[in-house]
Amino acid sequence: MTWADRVSPLVKSIPPSGIRRFFDIVAEMKGVISLGVGEPDFITPWHIRESCIHGLHRGYTAYTSNLGLLELREEIVRLLARDYQVTYDPRKEVLVTVGVSEAFDLAMRAVLSPGDEVLVPEPCYVSYKACVTLAGGKPIPVPTTIENEFRLTPAELEAYITPRTKVLVIGYPNNPTGAVMTREELAQIAAFVKKHDLIVISDEIYGRLTYEGTHTCFASLPDMRDRTILLNGFSKAYAMTGWRLGYACSNPDFIAAMTKIHQYTMLCAPITAQVAAIEALKNGEASVDKMVTEYNRRRRLMLNGFREMGLTCFEPKGAFYIFPSIKETGMDSLSFAETLLKEEKVALVPGNAFGDSGEGYVRCSYATSAANLAEALERIGRFVRKRLS
Ligand code: PLP
Known part of the structure; x- marks a missing residue:
């Protein structure tokens, strides 16, 4: 062998x-x-790098709480309330992660049982289907087309629902197409999600890079906050790919489940990046x-x-x-x-x-x-x- x-x-x-x-x-x-x-x-940006250097001078070199620095979680909550009018409790509804990558993996592992089906609209970011599979789930690709500007519709999704469907992945603005969806279009998806009692994992890492219209945070739609695991991070908007920092927000049970895995596998996100991210959120606009x-x-x-x-x-x-x-x-x-x-x-x-x-x-x-x-x-x-x- x-x-x-x-x-x-x-x-x-x-x-x-x-x-x-x-x-x-x-x-x-x-x-x-x-x-x-x-x-x-x-x-x-220099001011973000500088804040990390200052942090090191002041001796910020240790583990943080599993959830991440409270000050960072508070800044994340403040940003989401300001930009998207969605509110979270920084003490139990926010988890700071090693990029959206870790957050996506944790989200899948936290909610899937073997054989659960996850609707994954395509074309999509390369990690989604792999993470679903590694978490024991079954990715179900749902094609989107140029004719419909690579947007999702409830009618298209409906055809892929089975009794095993548990999660819908949403990723707008989209990698690789650059497509976005309006609030009204997402509201139709929200109605579909409610009808089928699904969990949504919404990867909004490109939300800040929206050039036409405004980005809608899926969790801000009526009744969607608790059934959505909102993922976002610092890699794209703040040009911080190598710092490896992201976050997840959701109801306390989902965040606790994700934190349980995170505390054993990652312990916490790097403190250097967390210190820099506080500056990014406070002064990075x-x-x-x-x-x-x-x-x-x-x-x-x-x-x-x-x-x-x-x-x-x-x-x-x-x-x-x-x-x-x-x-x-x-x-x-x-x-x-x-x-x-x-x-x-x-x-x-x-x-x-x-x-x-x-x-x-x-x-x-x-x-x-x-x-x-x-x-x-x-x-x-x-x-x-x-x-x-
Ligand atoms: N989600 C999408 C849609 C991406 O395109 C990428 C990176 O290209 C990621 C997540 C990974 O983000 P992070 O650097 O926060 O792990």
Whole structure:
């Protein structure tokens, strides 16, 4: 028996991330413009970094409470009340986690029993289905389409309900499409959720990066607060991916269950990041606004660029991704991405990495400089023109 034979079958059943595999190849190449990675090209604003340094000077180097620093939880609660009019008790309804990544995993493990079904709208962030599977659940992909601007509808969801359905995952603004949903549209989803007595896990990590309309926090909809596990974090809006900090808010029972797992597996989120996050929430608004303005400028550049090439391109309204169709070229998304990388040295992510309904699209991140984006558009344009003519 080899060592590989002894790896858990559950772990073996999960495919490796399509994004990682691709970027291992890119890392070996020279002169590549990468539109692949989903992280801000900005460094964390100086005042946030400085607060961490001050914290270290003052000796903040120990474990915190399992839930996270109370001052941070209070700031989180204040932000959610101010921006989304949803209120939580910082002492028992907020858990500070190691990114939204940990929070999502905890949420799944806290509520799922073996075989429970989780509705996962696609295309979606690559971790969702894997975390459901690892928690013993069964991910049920629910396709969303460009015709409906990658939004969810109760009618579409209805077709996937079974007696085992327990959870619905929502992720707007969406990675990889950049789609958002309005309050009215989400209210229809809320009615569906109530009708089927579901739990919602709402990943709102891109909520602050909304360029048109305003972000609706799902938990702020009537009757949704207690049945929703709201996830958010610092990686995207505050350019803090490497700090590894996020949080979950929900009813005290769900938070207690998540904390039970967190206290054994993680103990607490890093104190350095927690100290910095307090500063981010207290004084970070102007820095975030500046980054949002810049992303918005790049969003327009990319949208125009792809449309000028003759590709169908859905207008993203949030996050920092654009998801043009490449169906017009007659190529599938993987061969488009691989051939583009070889011929023009531009790296992007094939849409099928985000689920079957992502096939026919590629995801480009515009979290890179406008100069890089302009050069990338030129190269992609040259590549596409050869295929269209
Ligand atoms: N959720 C979505 C939709 C993401 O795109 C990402 C990262 O790309 C994450 C969660 C992970 O966030 P964190 O860095 O807080 O773990």
